[in-house]
């Protein structure tokens with residue numbers, strides 16, 4: 001369960017203070033597919049960064065399964081991100097000189113497994129996201145956008161995260177590849193992972209269980225689908 005209470009994130013700029021996130025409260029039950037939508041500049045990416053402990057709130061609290069995320073030290077934030085969160089980005093953020101398998105193995109480095117165990121796990125994750133055979137040995141530049149996004153989802157799953165945070169995961173994909181990614185994310189939700197996506201893609205938002213609409217740093221509408 002993710003519990004967000006009265007969270008703000010203010011930035012000081014030359015022009016004054018920007019309230020990027022301005023008093024946001026919501027809960028997301030474990031195993032929910034949640035979309036955060038809203039116009040450009042409404043605060044979606046800032047909120048996602050706070051949920052993933054990539055940034056700390058100015059005030060308020062964020063609890064994931066009882067852990068006070070906002071209160072973690074910098075060192076514990078690193079561990080929290082590695083062990084509890086899987087990140088998926090619009091531009092995939094894969095390491096260009098590592099194969100698909102190498103990219104998926106990267107987050108496992110600290111898990112104490114041997115290299116062959118890590119490789120075996122990476123192969124099974126890539127199989128799970130539908131990237132098979134010789135494609136697993138290719139560099140990201142030799143894969144299509146949809147395939148690269150599947151590698152990034154496999155990488156996000158490497159340490160069995162409780163929460164997957166995806167920023168515009170279908171933003172660079174055509175409709176066929178988008179549908180594949182959405183159904184993959186839905187499958188993860190069915191298996192009990194909580195998935196939160198920031199998206200402008202109406203097709204993706206329509207497939208989620210809960211939509212939070214942001215405006216000027218606030219959640220102005222909450223729509224739960226049964």
Ligand SMILES: Nc1ncnc2c1ncn2[C@@H]1O[C@H](COP(=O)(O)OP(=O)(O)OP(=O)(O)O)[C@@H](O)[C@H]1O
Pocket residue numbers: 011012013018019020038039040041042043044045046047
């Ligand atoms: N580091 C920063 N310093 C100052 N202002 C910032 C910073 N990061 C974000 N902002 C401002 O906070 C507001 C929210 O930005 P944010 O990137 O969260 O919006 P968004 O909804 O994700 O937009 P988009 O859909 O364009 O990605 C914007 O006004 C933005 O300019």
